Amino acid sequence: xxxxxxxxxxxxxxxxxxxxxxxxxxxxxxxxxxxxxxxxxxxxxxxxxx
Numbered sequence: 001x002x003x004x005x006x007x008x009x010x011x012x013x014x015x016x017x018x019x020x021x022x023x024x025x026x027x028x029x030x031x032x033x034x035x036x037x038x039x040x041x042x043x044x045x046x047x048x049x050x
Contacts, residue, residue: 006032011040015050 010030015021023037030037044050 006030006036006040008040008044011037012044012049015041015044 007030011026014026014029018025023034023041026032026037027034041050
């Protein structure tokens with residue numbers, strides 16, 4: 001579901017590049033909001049990718 005709203009792969013690439021972070025660090029970079037970024041990070045964690 002989030003793939004249409006926010007590209008989780010972009011989030012994953014940034015996390016892999018920068019390391020641990022909080023959603024607010026990605027807001028301006030990905031032009032999204034903290035709720036959507038947090039949801040993407042949560043899904044990536046559930047998938048075992050982060």
